[in-house]
Amino acid sequence: MSTAIALLKGSVTRVSQTFVSIVVAFFMMPFLIHELGDYWYGIWTVVGSLAAAYHLFDMGMASAVTRYVSRSFGLKDDHQANVTINTALAIYTAIAVVIVLISIIASYAARGFVDDAATKDVMQWLVLIIGVSVALEFPFNALAGVANAKLRFHQVALTRIAMTLIGAVLTWWAISEGYGVIALAVITFCTARLSNLLYFLICRAAFPELQFSRGLASGEKSKELFQYSAWSFVIAIAYQMRNNVDNFVVAGFLSAASVTPYAIGLRLVDYVAQFLSQATNMFVPIFTAYHAREDKTELHTKLQFVTRLNLVLALIAGGGLVIFGEAFINRWMGANYAEAYWVMVILLVGRMIGFANHPLNSALYAANKHSIVAKIDMIEVALNLALSLVLVQYYGLIGVALGTMIPLLLLRLLVLPYFACRL
Structure with missing residues (x-):
């Protein structure tokens, strides 16, 4: 596939992904407010904001990985690409452990914001599930440069469209059946894991020479x-x-x-x-x-x-x-x-x-x-x-x-x- 065709397909699918996300959010927001009520929807929104804050732990590393992996591919140096990926994997694994620990502490701290005992338990599980879910996403950021450098934008976008639609259908079913806000967290966790798996498969197919080894992680590369x-x-x-x-x-x-x-x-x-x-x-x-x-x-x-x-x-x-x-x-x-x-x-x-x-x-x-x-x-x-x-x-x-x-x-x-x- 030529570069121009790959970019065109990527452009169309990425725009489609954005459109689908906006449409789904447009219809799901009033549904969730109506079914959950203002209180629990507000709780879910606050927990979502906490999850967004966790992403600041990336510290710009994804852009660095993308740049150095792309540079290695441009020089046809697969070994250096693997060095970058494995170094980033070590860094992201450490970040993930930190986020899990913070999520555990935050889950107990969240109990202090509500009075009812049952609500305290729900708050604790929400914060913990979402925090661990975000943490598990971080190691996959080590592959950030592979799909982009190999121009697999369309595959990544199609995967995200599928996950958005699957998540919306599961959410509609679970909330309609009265499972509540914990079901939202579980669905978010499961769809994120499936998305991570599909992303890994896309990167593996785009870069068959991909290797994982502690020996490939480099202190010098981590400084870069x-x-x-x-x-x-x-x-x-x-x-x-x-x-x-x-x-x-x-x-x-x-x-x-x-x-x-x-x-x-x-x-x-x-x-x-x-x-x-x-x-x-x-x-x-x-x-x-x-x-x-x-x-x-x-x-x-x-x-x-x-x-x-x-x-x-x-x-x-x-x-x-x-x-x-x-x-x-x-x-x-x-x-x-x-x-x-x-x-x-x-x-x-x-x-x-x-x-x-x-x-x-x-x-x-x-x-x-x-x-x-x-x-x-x-x-x-x-x-x-x-x-x-x-x-x-x-x-x-x-x-x-x-x-x-x-x-x-x-x-x-x-x-x-x-x-x-x-x-």
Whole structure:
């Protein structure tokens, strides 16, 4: 299969995966609230947030594994690929043990948040099951670079679509039969294990030379991985701060109720950005292979092509949302949320420019120069907070949106291209 066909299949299936996930969540949310009740659904949401926090223990290691495995494949060095995978496996196994221990402690601590004895037991089991489930996923992250470097995006996406649908069907059946929130945790645990198994089989088929041995783990390679992942971790933290700082500014300077129209506009922009990212954000392994072979001509050609493609997609998707967004918000949420449209438009400008230039991020990751991306992200977050704090006092929600858009626009349109072209 040619690279172009593999990427096209990956793009279509990844977008389909995102669509299926959103549709399933759209229908399952009211069903779960109705069947479980506000209290238990709230408990489930809190436990889910705890699980999401556990993923920060990755510390950017997955991006490091992807980069170094892709580099080894680009140099046709299967031995170094196995060294990277086994070193990462040792690191991830240690992380998994830490998460299990934290989950055990957290499961007992969770009992203190409720009064009823039966509820205490349910809380303890929920936290423990979900924590152990997340921990068991970590060792499989050692294979993060294999499927991507071998362009098996479509197989991974199809697996996730299947798991999403199977999980939704099992959840609907179990909750309808009255099994309660513990059943949700068990279903989540089982579908995650099946997903891990299928992911392993995909990687094994893509890389038949895959070996597992303690002798292949390398202290020197672990230093390389941690040095690379440190900046990826900074980028992940900056991403979380960028996504949450606006809500705190709105709630603190306006009101908690004002968060809702801002969140509506932000949610629509996030959906568009998510679809676009799934369509084209697959080029780190390809750029890494070109960089490893020092094939600058091919790297530059592909980088320019993907940037143009992203710009066209951003103009189409962003333009469509600007044209139809106001009518959609009125139909979806009602006429009382008209301000959400202008929040959406302002945020959309910055996010689409960021998406158009995202291939530059991928190229910097491939060249092990992603520290530049991390520094730009941290500057962006600081400017975002400073401008939002000032502008919210004059322009309200629109000021917060402008405080987010302006630094993103300047840094992604001027600063990032400048440093990327120098390199």
